[in-house]
Amino acid sequence: MDYETTSEVFQMLSHPVRLQILDELRQRESCVCHLQAVTGRPQAYISQQLRILREAKLVADEKDGQNVFYHLRSDLVREVLDQTLGEADLPRHLPDCNCPFCSGEKA
Amino acid sequence: MDYETTSEVFQMLSHPVRLQILDELRQRESCVCHLQAVTGRPQAYISQQLRILREAKLVADEKDGQNVFYHLRSDLVREVLDQTLGEADLPRHLPDCNCPFCSGEKA
């Protein structure tokens, strides 16, 4: 990868909320409302950051009923996050989230 | 490292010229004029980017006569660059550079 392309990847990582989203997604797929609960940011804000990450092809989305689930799509980003943030060990269920996983509807 | 601090490191890497400078520095220490020759950018521009990297504590400088030599100071950045840019194998001597290394004055 050339410097231009590589710097564009780092650009995506150079933002605390995007970083937190990617940290969550490297551990498991999450819907938007889950990421809202994790970050404590407004829904529109999360959707905007997800769009940026989607357009950079670092994440992909998959619709399931009312929810849209996002997952990490870049092995390089996964490796870089492992190296910089260490092992991911984030809570599975959040009290502030009503998503199918957090409410126990899905495993 | 928290998301805020980590994102600040990535911020430094999210710029093609800074990335090229760090790529050079992970292989060997370089003076400013060498980095000028490597990047093809004006001297003032390089000095500005070096100041940003210096203030972020990713590089350090050492004066030697007329020259100022910079070197990489962060193991984390070195590891991340190894992972993203691969093995560094950049030319030792540049025709456009008059620095002590390039002109053969120093080994």
Added chain:
DNA sequence: CTATTATATGCAGAGAACCATATATATTAT
């Protein structure tokens, strides 16, 4: 059909980053 819930998009002001140009300082050579 209407209301509700989940998600996406559009827009705009504030601030930050980028980069050029001009200038300052420090070292060495003549």
Added chain:
DNA sequence: ATAATATATATGGTTCTCTGCATATAATAG
């Protein structure tokens, strides 16, 4: 002392980024 070379800083205009707020769409429930 003067000139040349290497490096640093100051300043400013332009362009991006961030982020809040308003609104749009899509799915499901009643």
